[in-house]
Amino acid sequence: MKFTGTRALRLVLPLMAAIFLFAFCVAIALPAAVFPEAVPFTALFTSIQLFPAMEKAVLSGILSAGIIALALTALTLAFGRFYCSLLCPLGTCQDGAAALFKHRRRRFQAGRGPVRVLAFVLCVGGMVFGMPMVATLLEPYTVFARGFSRSFGDLALVACNALESLGLPLPVFSLDFDASVLIAAVFPFIAILFASMLRSRFFCGTLCPAGTILGALNVLALVRVRLDAGACTSCGVCERVCRTGCIDAKKKHLDPWGCVQCLDCIVVCPHGALRYGTVRRGAARVCSRSSLKTGRLEFLKTSAAALAAAAGVASLRFLPERAGMEPRSRSASARAMAVPPGAMSVERYAARCTACATCVRACPPGVLRLSLLEFGITRPLVPWLDYGRAFCQYECTACGEVCPSGAILKLEKPVKKLTAIGKSELVLAKCIVVEKKTACGACAEHCPSGAVRMVRDSGYDLPIPKLVISTCIGCGACETICPSKPEKAIVVSGISVHEIADKPATYDDEIPELSDEFPF
Amino acid sequence: MDRSDYLKSIVGLGAAAAFMLGSPRFIAAQGSSGPAGTAYPDLVAVKNGKQEAMFDLAIAAAGGMARFVKKGSVVVVKPNIGWDVKPELAATTNPALVKRIVEHCFQAGAKKVYVFDNSCDAWKASYKNSQIEAFAREAGAEMAPAYAQSYYQKVTVPRATVLTAMSVHELILKADVFINVPVLKNHGGAGMTCALKNLMGIVWDRGFWHGNGLDRCIAEGALFRKPDLNIVDADRVMLSGGPRGSSASRYGEQKMLLLSADIVAIDSACAKVMGKEPSAFKYIEMASDAKLGIQNLESLNVKRITL
Numbered sequence: 001m002k003f004t005g006t007r008a009l010r011l012v013l014p015l016m017a018a019i020f021l022f023a024f025c026v027a028i029a030l031p032a033a034v035f036p037e038a039v040p041f042t043a044l045f046t047s048i049q050l051f052p053a054m055e056k057a058v059l060s061g062i063l064s065a066g067i068i069a070l071a072l073t074a075l076t077l078a079f080g081r082f083y084c085s086l087l088c089p090l091g092t093c094q095d096g097a098a099a100l101f102k103h104r105r106r107r108f109q110a111g112r113g114p115v116r117v118l119a120f121v122l123c124v125g126g127m128v129f130g131m132p133m134v135a136t137l138l139e140p141y142t143v144f145a146r147g148f149s150r151s152f153g154d155l156a157l158v159a160c161n162a163l164e165s166l167g168l169p170l171p172v173f174s175l176d177f178d179a180s181v182l183i184a185a186v187f188p189f190i191a192i193l194f195a196s197m198l199r200s201r202f203f204c205g206t207l208c209p210a211g212t213i214l215g216a217l218n219v220l221a222l223v224r225v226r227l228d229a230g231a232c233t234s235c236g237v238c239e240r241v242c243r244t245g246c247i248d249a250k251k252k253h254l255d256p257w258g259c260v261q262c263l264d265c266i267v268v269c270p271h272g273a274l275r276y277g278t279v280r281r282g283a284a285r286v287c288s289r290s291s292l293k294t295g296r297l298e299f300l301k302t303s304a305a306a307l308a309a310a311a312g313v314a315s316l317r318f319l320p321e322r323a324g325m326e327p328r329s330r331s332a333s334a335r336a337m338a339v340p341p342g343a344m345s346v347e348r349y350a351a352r353c354t355a356c357a358t359c360v361r362a363c364p365p366g367v368l369r370l371s372l373l374e375f376g377i378t379r380p381l382v383p384w385l386d387y388g389r390a391f392c393q394y395e396c397t398a399c400g401e402v403c404p405s406g407a408i409l410k411l412e413k414p415v416k417k418l419t420a421i422g423k424s425e426l427v428l429a430k431c432i433v434v435e436k437k438t439a440c441g442a443c444a445e446h447c448p449s450g451a452v453r454m455v456r457d458s459g460y461d462l463p464i465p466k467l468v469i470s471t472c473i474g475c476g477a478c479e480t481i482c483p484s485k486p487e488k489a490i491v492v493s494g495i496s497v498h499e500i501a502d503k504p505a506t507y508d509d510e511i512p513e514l515s516d517e518f519p520f
Numbered sequence: 521m522d523r524s525d526y527l528k529s530i531v532g533l534g535a536a537a538a539f540m541l542g543s544p545r546f547i548a549a550q551g552s553s554g555p556a557g558t559a560y561p562d563l564v565a566v567k568n569g570k571q572e573a574m575f576d577l578a579i580a581a582a583g584g585m586a587r588f589v590k591k592g593s594v595v596v597v598k599p600n601i602g603w604d605v606k607p608e609l610a611a612t613t614n615p616a617l618v619k620r621i622v623e624h625c626f627q628a629g630a631k632k633v634y635v636f637d638n639s640c641d642a643w644k645a646s647y648k649n650s651q652i653e654a655f656a657r658e659a660g661a662e663m664a665p666a667y668a669q670s671y672y673q674k675v676t677v678p679r680a681t682v683l684t685a686m687s688v689h690e691l692i693l694k695a696d697v698f699i700n701v702p703v704l705k706n707h708g709g710a711g712m713t714c715a716l717k718n719l720m721g722i723v724w725d726r727g728f729w730h731g732n733g734l735d736r737c738i739a740e741g742a743l744f745r746k747p748d749l750n751i752v753d754a755d756r757v758m759l760s761g762g763p764r765g766s767s768a769s770r771y772g773e774q775k776m777l778l779l780s781a782d783i784v785a786i787d788s789a790c791a792k793v794m795g796k797e798p799s800a801f802k803y804i805e806m807a808s809d810a811k812l813g814i815q816n817l818e819s820l821n822v823k824r825i826t827l
Contacts, residue, residue, distance in 0.1 A: 033667075036644050165670065172668035364642040393642050395604050395649065438733040439802070441709015446640060450766040454708035463708065481640075483731030504768040507760035509706065512795030514757075514772045518565055518824050519792040520817050 006276050010263040013086055014095075021092040028145045029153030032364045032398055034171040039362050039398045046358055046404035048072070049141040050083065051210040055127060056406030059352060065406065076217040080224030080276075083214055084204055084260035085243070090144040090189075091204060091260065094196035095243060101197045109199060109245030112206050112258070113298045114305035116215075121306055123209040125313030130351030131378035137188045138207050141404060142356040146370075146381070147189020149361055150182055174366060176389075181370050185357065185381055201244045205258035215257035223278055225261055227254040231273035238265035238274060337374060337384040338422040338474055338494030341392070342400035342408040345497040346375075353407035355381035359399035365390035367476065368399065385421070387476030387492055392421070394448035394475065417449075420501040422474025422494040424452065426467050430489035433462050441465070443478035443490050450504035452478050452490065465490065470502040559583070561823035562814075563780040563789060569827040571617040571755055574777035578751070579624060581823050582779055588749045591629030593696035597621055597661065598747075600703045600718055601637035601652050603764050604645040610756040611765045612646070613703045615655035617753055617777075621701060622659035634691050636664035637721040640764070643667040664691055672724040675744060679810065682733050683740040687724035692745055700747035700783070704754040704774075704790050705762035710734055711801050713763045714790045715750040715783045716742060739806035742783055746812065750786045752778040754793055784813025785820055792817075 027042045047053065047065070050072050057066030076083060084091045123134040136142060157173040164170040195202040204211045218224055227238075229252040236249035242265055246258030254265075254274075266274045336346075340359065343349030360368045360383050367390040368383045375382045385392060394417060400410035411419060432440040439462050444454045451472035454463035474492050482488040560583040566574035579585050589595055599613035607615055618635065625633045635656045639646035643666065647653040653663050665671060672687040692698060702718035709730070710717055719741040720726050729737035754776035761769035774793055780786040784807045788798035798804045798815055808815035 033642070034644070036642075171665070172670050174668070364645060393604055393645060395645065396642070432731055436731075436733070439709050439735055440730045441707065441734070442727070442730040444708035445763055448764060448766060450761055450768050453761070481727065481730075483727040485731070504761075504766040506768045507770070509760040511759045511770060511772075514774065514793070514795050518567065518826075519795070520565075520789050520822065 006263055006266050009276070010267045013263065017086050017092045017095075020087055021089050024089045024144075025148060025153070028358055028361060029149040029156070030361070031157070031173055031366070032362045033366050034173060036364045036398070039401055042358065042362055043401045046141070046145075046356075046402050048087070049210075049404045050213065051135070051139050052141055052354070052356075052404035052406075054213075055352065056404070059127070060406035060409060062406055062409070073217060076214050077220060078222050080221040080261045081211075081214045081218035081259060082261040084211060085262040088140055088210075089148070090140040090192065090208075091201065093144065093148075093193060094201045094203065097193040097196040098200035098243065106200050106240050106242060106245060108239055108242075108248040109202070109205060109258070110248070111298070111301075114301040115206050116212050116257070117302050118305040118309045119207045120209050120212040121309035122313060125310060126378070127352070129313060130347070131313075132350075132352065132354045133378045133380055135209065135354040136380055138209055139354050139356075140203075140208050140210050142354040143188045143192060146355060146357040147186050149357060150185045151189065153361075176366075176369055178370075178372075181372050181381065184372060185355075185370055199245065200242075201260070204260060205244045205246060205255075212257075215259075218259060218261075219256045221256070223276065224256060225254065225259050225263065225266065225274060225276050226279070227252065228273045228275070228280075229253075231271050233271055233273075235270065237268050237270065241265055241268050335491060336422075336494040336496070337371070338387075338476070338492065339382075339384055340368065340399045340408050341416050341419040341421050341473075341498065342397075342403070342411045343421070343498065344409065346494065347496065349407050350375045350379040350382050352405055353379070353382045354405055355383065356404060357381075357383065358402045358404065359383055359408060362398045362402045364396060364398060365393050367392055385476060385494070387479040389480070391446070391476035391480040415500075418473065418500050418503070420473045420495065420499050422476070422492045423469055423472050424467060424474070424478055424490055424492045426452070426465060426490045427487075428464065428489070430484050430487055431465060432484055432489070433460065433464050435484070437461070439463070440483065442481045442483055446477035446481045448475065448477065449473050449501065450507065451501075453507055455508060468505050471504050473501050560587070560821075562782055562820040563778065563785050563817070563822045564825070565779075565789065565822065566777045566825045567827065568775050569777075571614045571753065571777060572620040574825075574827070575617060575620050575624075575751065575779075577825055577827075578777055578779040581825065585624040585628040588699075588781075589625050589628040589630050589697050592631045593629075594694065595625045595630045595633045595697040595699060596664075596691040596695035597625070597633060597635045597656075597699045597701060598637060598718065598722060599635065599652055599701040600721070601635075601646050601650050602640045602721065604639075604641035604649050605765070606649060607651050609765055609769075610703060610753075610758055610771065611705065611763060612650035612652065613701050614753045614755060615651040617751070618652050618701060619655040619659045621699060621751060622656055622661040625697075625699075626660055630697070633659075633661040634664045634695065635661045636666045636689065636691060638666040638689065638724065638726065639721075640726075664689075666721075669724050677740065677744045679743050680740040682736045683729070683743070686741075686744055688744060689722050689724075692722050697749075698745060698747045700750045702750070702752055704752055704793065705758035705765070706760060706794065707763050708761075710738060710803065712787075712791060712794055712796070714752060714787045715747070716787050716803055716807055719747075735802040736806060738803040739810060739812070742807065742812050743810065746783060748781065750778075750780055750783050752776075752786055752790055754778060754790060757794065759794070782813040782820070784808050784815050785817060788815050788817055789822075 027045045030038045053065040053069040056062045126134045192203045232252040239247045239249040244258045246255040339349045400408045441454045443452045449471045455466045476492045478490045479492045564578040564581045603611045605611045707713040757772045791798040
């Protein structure tokens with residue numbers, strides 16, 4: 001058989017895709033609570049995701065993301081939509097799901113133009129207007145990262161915990177179980193895999209916004225899979241192996257928008273009608289009257305869909321709930337939820353976050369967790385800081401390092417340590433020192449910015465906590481550690497727009513003169 | 521009974537006595553401090569040197585590590601690894617000191633040395649950035665995890681009045697020798713954090729101590745198992761903003777190291793290092809009342825070494 005170069009590629013590509021998928025899974029599913037060393041590794045993977053990189057570049061103006069997006073665009077224009085078959089973890093997972101049903105006859109998936117455009121406009125339009133919910137459901141990295149880590153990832157951790165309890169020297173993982181959040185988080189991932197079992201890679205050619213961009217670039221690509229109608233006999237062998245159903249054997253037509261360059265068709269074609277290469281001069285093309293008519297109809301349907309979607313998105317601007325975007329609290333005390341340093345403001349953060357949950361996994365103390373609809377129905381599953389479980393570590397910038405979309409920007413450590421994401425409130429009456437008349441000081445013990453300190457007060461026998469609110473950065477350490485029951489004496493509320501706090505103020509403690517000699 | 525039975529019972533009693541006297545746990549539990557007037561001092565204090573050098577002198581003056589660590593024992597070293605901070609902030613124990621202590625343990629014939637703390641900050645970052653992990657590993661110690669409840673076991677503390685039950689780290693139950701290595705700092709709630717307070721890091725539920733009478737719990741923390749040896753890092757002493765400290769904290773460069781098997785005596789001495797009287801700290805009085813050690817330094821054999 002000819003095309004040994006392609007054959008070689010065809011053997012190597014799935015292997016590389018599998019290795020890449022494995023590395024990806026490890027990078028995004030390992031909790032940083034036990035493996036904080038994985039964070040730079042995770043950041044590497046998140047930085048090369050097309051749609052988030054574009055979002056980061058366009059909406060947040062981050063140059064490095066722009067360079068990566070342009071590089072991916074250039075590579076696709078040169079070598080075709082190989083990203084989808086080689087680097088996309090969701091794509092490789094779908095191939096795995098489809099392989100389970102190998103006996104199913106695959107066929108050409110028709111009439112997808114309008115749906116493609118509709119999904120794309122809704123997704124992009126939503127992002128532009130601060131309503132990321134469509135991207136939360138359809139952006140491939142987001143869906144994979146969140147879905148995989150909360151399904152197979154969590155199951156692996158549960159298994160690990162079980163083995164550890166039986167005596168094996170394994171780490172212990174703390175897991176967060178909230179049924180409604182879990183279902184919402186995992187549903188798109190499972191649905192897409194399931195769809196692939198019925199129609200191979202249905203998502204890739206129909207709903208994937210990154211796929212739509214890459215597909216459009218693929219049409220213009222220099223080197224890509226091409227079908228030579230002259231050599232084609234419509235035997236249909238290629239159509240049956242095509243992973244995205246983009247080959248119509250009867251019409252001798254390969255839809256470049258849907259092709260993911262997996263090269264499976266090239267290898268099986270008995271007539272050598274398919275190749276991975278550049279445009280050949282004089283190659284026969286099918287151009288019948290009927291196909292022109294179909295083409296025109298598709299174009300009209302697609303345009304109508306695009307217009308409808310654009311109109312729909314634009315009208316959403318006027319939804320009443322967009323006014324006053326204060327996220328509702330999850331707790332009974334109705335406090336505002338805090339969002340990570342680097343978010344800049346709650347509104348900016350919620351408008352960009354597609355809830356890929358990478359930050360949740362990369363958070364070493366495990367203070368970040370997914371919400372459900374507290375940030376609004378157009379901003380589902382957005383992560384927040386739950387100070388009931390843990391507090392934001394003073395020296396840590398992991399979330400900003402891994403965020404692919406720029407919802408959490410990476411702050412330099414000295415800036416991060418002065419970024420106030422919330423402010424504490426003290427209710428002295430609930431404090432242990434006041435209630436039980438025994439010493440405490442847990443809050444002051446943990447405060448990294450000296451915002452709460454213990455002072456002597458004439459009204460009390462023991463030192464009581466006092467707030468210097470200007471230096472408070474809202475990290476939540478005081479709230480997490482306060483031992484008062486049933487309600488904490490000190491709690492932290494998120495602030496809508498993050499601000500720069502004052503540097504820690506000197507303490508009023510009386511410091512005795514220390515001798516240079518032995519004092520005993 | 522006849523002569524052979526008599527001889528057998530003498531030998532048996534002798535063997536039992538030798539075993540008990542030889543067993544490290546028994547030696548450690550034998551009274552709160554060595555009786556005054558013995559060859560070894562009850563408290564050693566060294567000044568003006570590097571931590572490792574001061575420790576070498578202190579342990580030699582106290583009779584050598586072999587007095588505390590027998591051949592083949594399993595040792596657990598509990599420094600302060602509470603915070604994700606650099607060693608210069610002196611909120612955690614000097615890593616070089618921890619390394620030196622581990623080295624001495626192995627020289628004395630220890631089979632295995634563990635180092636751990638139930639950190640307040642995220643544990644991996646605390647172990648790493650305090651550099652205690654790197655230094656301890658260089659000396660051959662194993663850094664033990666303490667970040668999950670499964671590493672702790674519930675025990676009862678018969679002599680306690682408040683801290684009657686504790687979830688204590690499995691190493692405290694398992695190890696033959698328990699070495700306590702705090703760093704001396706001020707503490708917003710308790711006033712001072714030293715040897716007695718450092719034991720908070722061996723339990724899972726630290727919040728219980730804060731919520732049920734901090735002073736009483738600190739005092740009773742040593743009732744379950746008293747450390748066999750206490751070594752206090754009083755080189756750079758945090759004087760305000762402790763125990764975590766912030767960039768506004770002030771320090772006293774005391775350049776001291778203290779060593780004692782008496783946990784109350786060493787805290788009394790450190791109270792004075794901070795310029796206060798031991799009576800200013802309720803938990804020292806309470807611990808003394810609970811017969812955990814001797815508060816009055818006048819009655820003890822104290823060795824002072826100035827470099």
